[in-house]
Amino acid sequence: xxxxxxxxxxxxxxxxxxxxxxxxxxxxxxxxxxxxxxxxxxxxxxxxxxxxxxxxxxxxxxxxxxxxxxxxxxxxxxxxxxxxxxxxxxxxxxxxxxxxxxxxxxxxxxxxxxxxxxxxxxxxxxxxxxxxxxxxxxxxxxxxxxxxxxxxxxxxxxxxxxxxxxxxxxxxxxxxxxxxxxxxxxxxxxxxxxxxxxxxxxxxxxxxxxxxxxxxxxxxxxxxxxxxxxxxxxxxxxxxxxxxxxxxxxxxxxxxxxxxxxxxxxxxxxxxxxxxxxxxxxxxxxxxxxxxxxxxxxxxxxxxxxxxxxxxxxxxxxxxxxxxxxxxxxxxxxxxxxxxxxxxxxxxxxxxxxxxxxxxxxxxxxxxxxxxxxxxxxxxxxxxxxxxxxxxxxxxxxxxxxxx
Amino acid sequence: xxxxxxxxxxxxxxxxxxxxxxxxxxxxxxxxxxxxxxxxxxxxxxxxxxxxxxxxxxxxxxxxxxxxxxxxxxxxxxxxxxxxxxxxxxxxxxx
Numbered sequence: 001x002x003x004x005x006x007x008x009x010x011x012x013x014x015x016x017x018x019x020x021x022x023x024x025x026x027x028x029x030x031x032x033x034x035x036x037x038x039x040x041x042x043x044x045x046x047x048x049x050x051x052x053x054x055x056x057x058x059x060x061x062x063x064x065x066x067x068x069x070x071x072x073x074x075x076x077x078x079x080x081x082x083x084x085x086x087x088x089x090x091x092x093x094x095x096x097x098x099x100x101x102x103x104x105x106x107x108x109x110x111x112x113x114x115x116x117x118x119x120x121x122x123x124x125x126x127x128x129x130x131x132x133x134x135x136x137x138x139x140x141x142x143x144x145x146x147x148x149x150x151x152x153x154x155x156x157x158x159x160x161x162x163x164x165x166x167x168x169x170x171x172x173x174x175x176x177x178x179x180x181x182x183x184x185x186x187x188x189x190x191x192x193x194x195x196x197x198x199x200x201x202x203x204x205x206x207x208x209x210x211x212x213x214x215x216x217x218x219x220x221x222x223x224x225x226x227x228x229x230x231x232x233x234x235x236x237x238x239x240x241x242x243x244x245x246x247x248x249x250x251x252x253x254x255x256x257x258x259x260x261x262x263x264x265x266x267x268x269x270x271x272x273x274x275x276x277x278x279x280x281x282x283x284x285x286x287x288x289x290x291x292x293x294x295x296x297x298x299x300x301x302x303x304x305x306x307x308x309x310x311x312x313x314x315x316x317x318x319x320x321x322x323x324x325x326x327x328x329x330x331x332x333x334x335x336x337x338x339x340x341x342x343x344x345x346x347x348x349x350x351x352x353x354x355x356x357x358x359x360x361x362x363x364x365x366x367x368x369x370x371x372x373x374x375x376x377x378x379x380x381x382x383x384x385x386x387x388x389x390x391x392x393x394x395x396x397x398x399x400x401x402x403x404x
Numbered sequence: 405x406x407x408x409x410x411x412x413x414x415x416x417x418x419x420x421x422x423x424x425x426x427x428x429x430x431x432x433x434x435x436x437x438x439x440x441x442x443x444x445x446x447x448x449x450x451x452x453x454x455x456x457x458x459x460x461x462x463x464x465x466x467x468x469x470x471x472x473x474x475x476x477x478x479x480x481x482x483x484x485x486x487x488x489x490x491x492x493x494x495x496x497x498x499x
Contacts, residue, residue, distance in 0.1 A: 034455070039451065148453065263472070
């Protein structure tokens with residue numbers, strides 16, 4: 001099915017309705033979203049991007065339409081955009097970009113340019129899911145405040161660049177280092193607003209898969225996905241994947257930042273974690289880290305009318321790096337399940353595409369769900385684990401379609 | 405000084421606001437909401453987060469903007485904003 005063709009149709013309908021601007025509505029939006037979000041969201045193409053679903057434009061928060069998630073790699077032009085603060089650096093401002101690496105727990109301070117990152121370090125590739133912590137927040141029940149994402153604040157890409165640990169080794173890591181502090185070139189409008197600063201524990205910073213990406217799917221990073229370099233932390237939610245990275249500092253202390261200690265927290269022990277972050281834990285909450293096992297159905301899209309010839313359920317599954325063992329699909333709202341075919345494995349941090357051809361079907365109403373299980377034996381949950389920020393929602397979708 | 409800064413920022417922000425086409429519902433305090441909130445972010449954030457926050461939840465959001473995000477809003481201004489949001493974009497608390 002051709003997404004762009006369908007979108008053009010929706011846009012024409014919006015124009016016909018007499019809108020002052022050429023406002024195109026998304027072809028589909030989840031009925032679980034708040035009414036205000038459904039009214040507010042429109043399609044818009046940012047420079048270098050295809051139409052994404054605009055939730056806010058200042059700061060820019062745009063999600064990928066659900067029908068993109070049929071493949072293990074998400075194209076750059078379809079990849080979601082998320083900023084906390086409206087001070088987004090322009091490409092001109094990023095023209096004299098450099099990266100400072102050092103800190104009190106580093107042996108020395110280095111200033112690196114893009115050429116240094118390309119030429120002076122081994123270049124590695126990792127296919128990994130970049131998923132906003134708040135993906136699916138808008139589906140939380142009850143609703144919670146924040147950007148009301150549906151399914152599309154995520155994507156899977158081939159990221160390439162040097163390992164973070166190789167860059168840190170060039171600086172020299174002192175024995176007392178406990179965290180690596182990250183800062184990007186984006187910033188707040190007002191000086192009173194805390195700049196977006198994050199940190200990583202040493203073991204995740206030194207993991208083989210954690211890199212400073214200068215390329216995404218074989219091209220330079222798109223402007224709004226972190227040009228010219230961003231941190232890639234496979235297995236962890238995107239809050240740590242600092243865009244436009246300008247500073248990497250080794251520290252002997254936990255980072256005391258609004259963005260670590262007040263935001264991006266989950267109730268202690270609520271979700272499975274492979275890589276604990278003890279320097280940022282407190283008695284009641286932990287920083288969000290590892291992604292939960294999950295899957296999404298990209299097609300058919302809810303509300304579609306299909307024929308008795310049947311159709312193919314298509315989507316992707318992913319987790320925090322154990323890899324996907326099994327995806328099951330239900331056509332009856334979760335009463336019975338069939339095993340889907342898994343497509344090519346692009347690595348344990350990547351989307352794993354799945355398909356299930358239904359064969360001929362009797363006419364009637366169907367509710368399609370998908371349910372992934374990872375190699376650690378974890379399966380998507382039946383009931384939402386509610387938490388105040390609306391994180392880690394991996395309840396199977398319910399996609400209602402009609403066969404006639 | 406700070407007032408001057410805010411006015412200057414608002415003037416800078418005006419073209420962006422005009423492009424946004426964001427119109428909030430009329431009501432007492434609307435001007436204060438626009439002046440205070442739109443400095444840092446589109447007013448879409450209010451409409452997107454509707455209608456489900458209770459008046460108390462909106463109050464908590466305004467508090468978060470002041471204490472967490474450093475919005476330079478005094479107590480009177482915060483009260484005006486909360487009253488506007490409670491009257492126009494709030495879900496009524498379940499009794």
